[in-house]
C-alpha cells in the first residue's frame with residue numbers, strides 16, 4: 001500500500017553508490033525511515049540526492065522486514081537552502097532536527113510539532129542574529145517538550161508545591177525532579193542548579209521570552225540542553241555548536 005504525506009528530511013545517509021536511506025519527520029505518521037533507490041543518480045525521479053532540511057510531499061510503501069519503507073516519490077516544496085548561509089541559524093536548526101530525531105518515535109504522529117519544526121526552519125532562515133535564533137529554538141524546544149509530554153514543572157516547586165511568584169528570592173532547577181525547586185526544598189536535590197529570577201520569570205511564562213535579554217536567553221538554552229541530555233542519557237551532537245560557554 002502506498003501512503004502520501006508531507007515530511008522534513010531529518011537524516012540522510014548513503015546506502016549504496018546510487019541509493020540513500022532517509023529519515024523523514026512526517027506530519028501524519030511521525031518519524032519514518034525509507035530507502036530512496038537511485039536517489040543519487042542525477043536523473044533520478046527525486047531530482048537528485050535528498051538533503052537534510054528538505055521539506056515536501058512524499059509517497060512511500062509499507063515498512064519492510066528491515067524496518068525500512070520504500071520511498072517512491074519525493075517532491076520538494078519548501079527548500080531551506082538559505083539556512084546554510086548563516087552558521088548560527090544553521091546550528092540552531094540542526095539542533096532542532098536532532099531533538100526531533102532523538103525524542104520522537106516511528107509511527108507516532110505529532111502534527112503540531114511538525115508545524116513547529118517548519119516554523120523553526122522558516123524563521124531561523126530569515127532571522128537577524130544569535131539572539132533571535134536562540135529565541136526561536138527555545139520556542140520550538142518548548143513545543144517539543146509539550147508534545148512528547150516532557151515539559152518540566154515551571155509554575156511551582158515540585159517538592160512543596162508552592163507556586164512560583166515574585167516572593168521567590170532564589171530559584172533552583174532540578175533535571176531529575178523535573179522542575180523548579182524553592183529555597184526551602186533545594187537541599188534535597190543534589191543535581192539542582194540555581195538560576196536567576198529573570199530565567200525563572202521566562203520559564204514560568206514563555207510569553208516573556210520576546211523581551212528577554214541575551215544573557216537570560218543563553219542561560220535558558222543551556223538549561224534546556226542539559227535537561228534534554230539528562231532525559232536522553234547522552235550528549236546531543238549538535239549542542240556544542242549552539243552552546244558557546
Ligand SMILES: [Zn+2]
Nearest residue numbers: 157160182185
Ligand atoms: Zn519547595
